[in-house]
Amino acid sequence: MTEPSDTKAAYDAVAPLYAELFSDVLETLPLERAMLAAFAELVRAQDAGPVADVGCGPGHVTAHLHALGLTAFGVDLSSEMVALARRAHPGLRFDEGSMTDLDLADGVLGGVLASYSVIHMPPGRLPAVFTELHRVLAPGGHLLLGFFAGDDPLPRSFDHKVTLAYRWSPDSLADLLREAGFAEVGRMVREPHADERQFRHAQLLVRKP
Amino acid sequence: MTEPSDTKAAYDAVAPLYAELFSDVLETLPLERAMLAAFAELVRAQDAGPVADVGCGPGHVTAHLHALGLTAFGVDLSSEMVALARRAHPGLRFDEGSMTDLDLADGVLGGVLASYSVIHMPPGRLPAVFTELHRVLAPGGHLLLGFFAGDDPLPRSFDHKVTLAYRWSPDSLADLLREAGFAEVGRMVREPHADERQFRHAQLLVRKP
Numbered sequence: 001m002t003e004p005s006d007t008k009a010a011y012d013a014v015a016p017l018y019a020e021l022f023s024d025v026l027e028t029l030p031l032e033r034a035m036l037a038a039f040a041e042l043v044r045a046q047d048a049g050p051v052a053d054v055g056c057g058p059g060h061v062t063a064h065l066h067a068l069g070l071t072a073f074g075v076d077l078s079s080e081m082v083a084l085a086r087r088a089h090p091g092l093r094f095d096e097g098s099m100t101d102l103d104l105a106d107g108v109l110g111g112v113l114a115s116y117s118v119i120h121m122p123p124g125r126l127p128a129v130f131t132e133l134h135r136v137l138a139p140g141g142h143l144l145l146g147f148f149a150g151d152d153p154l155p156r157s158f159d160h161k162v163t164l165a166y167r168w169s170p171d172s173l174a175d176l177l178r179e180a181g182f183a184e185v186g187r188m189v190r191e192p193h194a195d196e197r198q199f200r201h202a203q204l205l206v207r208k209p
Numbered sequence: 210m211t212e213p214s215d216t217k218a219a220y221d222a223v224a225p226l227y228a229e230l231f232s233d234v235l236e237t238l239p240l241e242r243a244m245l246a247a248f249a250e251l252v253r254a255q256d257a258g259p260v261a262d263v264g265c266g267p268g269h270v271t272a273h274l275h276a277l278g279l280t281a282f283g284v285d286l287s288s289e290m291v292a293l294a295r296r297a298h299p300g301l302r303f304d305e306g307s308m309t310d311l312d313l314a315d316g317v318l319g320g321v322l323a324s325y326s327v328i329h330m331p332p333g334r335l336p337a338v339f340t341e342l343h344r345v346l347a348p349g350g351h352l353l354l355g356f357f358a359g360d361d362p363l364p365r366s367f368d369h370k371v372t373l374a375y376r377w378s379p380d381s382l383a384d385l386l387r388e389a390g391f392a393e394v395g396r397m398v399r400e401p402h403a404d405e406r407q408f409r410h411a412q413l414l415v416r417k418p
Binding site for chain 2: 030031033034035037038041042183184185186187188189190191205
C-alpha cells in the first residue's frame with residue numbers, strides 16, 4: 001500500500017525531471033484548461049477565499065490559476081517539489097503539507113484544486129481526505145479533482161511512472177465526494193491523446209453547499 | 210413524430226420570446242462556455258475552414274464563436290430565427306437550412322456546433338444527420354453537440370417548451386457518432402442549476418479523423 005511517505009519519497013526523487021516534463025503540459029490540454037477556467041470563474045464569483053492547489057508538484061497549475069485571477073497557493077508532500085515550485089514561481093506561495101491534514105482553519109478556502117494528486121492515495125483513505133478538503137472549504141467553495149478514469153466501479157491500481165496510483169470511475173469518485181458532503185456541479189472526461197498511455201482523463205467539479 | 214417542418218413552425222412561432230429568454234444564457238453557463246472555448250481552440254489550431262452553428266436560433270452562440278476568433282456562420286430551419294439573428298448580429302452570416310441536407314460542399318468546414326438542435330430530430334433520423342455533418346467537415350474538423358442528458362440507453366422524448374424533444378444518454382449519442390465515422394475527443398456533463406428543469410446537460414466533442 002502506498003503511504004503518503006512513499007509518495008513524498010517518490011516525487012522527491014524525480015522532482016527535476018518531472019518539472020521538466022510537465023511544466024508546460026497545460027498548453028497541450030485545451031479541455032483541462034477549459035475546466036480550470038470554469039472552476040476559476042465559479043471561485044471568483046463566490047469570492048469566498050483563496051485557492052489551494054493540493055499536490056501542486058512544480059507549481060505550474062498554481063501559476064495558471066494565478067494567471068486566471070485567483071489568489072492561489074500550492075501545497076505538496078515533496079519538499080523537492082516545493083523548492084522547485086518556489087524557484088519557478090517566486091511570487092507565489094508554496095507550502096509543504098499533506099492533503100490528509102492541511103494546516104488550514106475550517107472554511108477558509110474559496111477553492112481546492114487536486115490535479116492528479118488523489119490518485120496516489122490508498123482508496124480506503126480517500127473518504128478522510130475528502131472530509132478534510134470539505135472542512136477547509138467555505139460554504140459555496142468549489143473542489144476540482146483531476147484523475148485517470150476507469151470503467152470499473154472499484155479503483156484499480158496501475159504502474160504510474162512515479163509511484164503506485166489508482167484509476168477511478170468518475171461515478172465512484174462522485175459517490176465518495178457526495179458522501180463527504182459535496183454536491184456535483186459537473187464532470188469532463190476525455191480520451192487519451194496519441195502520445196499518452198491509454199487511460200481516459202477526468203475532472204470532477206463539486207461544490208460544498 | 211416531429212418532422213423538421215414541425216420544428217420550423219414551432220420555432221417560427223416563438224422566435225422573439227425565445228431570443229429574449231436565451232440570448233444572454235451563455236453568461237450563466239461557465240461549463241458550456243469552457244467547452245466552447247476548447248472547441249474554438251481546437252478548430253483554430255486545425256485551421257481547416259469556417260464553423261457552422263447548425264440550429265443557431267437567434268445567433269447568440271454564433272456570435273460567441275465569432276468572439277472566440279472563429280469564422281462562424283449560423284444555419285437554422287426557422288426563417289423567423291434567421292431574421293432575428295441577422296438583425297442582432299448584422300456582421301455575421303445566417304442562412305435558412307436544415308442539418309439533414311446542408312447547402313455545403315464536402316469537407317469545407319473546420320467545425321460544426323449543434324447546440325440543443327439535434328434534440329428535436331426523431332432518433333431514427335439522427336444517423337443520417339451525423340453522416341451529413343461528417344460529410345461537410347474537413348478531415349481533422351471538430352463537432353460539438355449540446356443536449357439534455359438522460360440515463361436510459363434509449364432516447365426519451367419529453368415536453369420541451371418549444372416542441373417535442375429527446376434526451377439522450379451521452380454513451381448512446383457517442384455510439385451513433387462513432388458509427389458515423391467520428392472519434393470522441395471528450396465530453397462534459399453537468400447537473401441542472403436551481404432555475405433549470407431537472408435534466409442534466411451534456412456536450413460531446415468529436416473529431417472527423
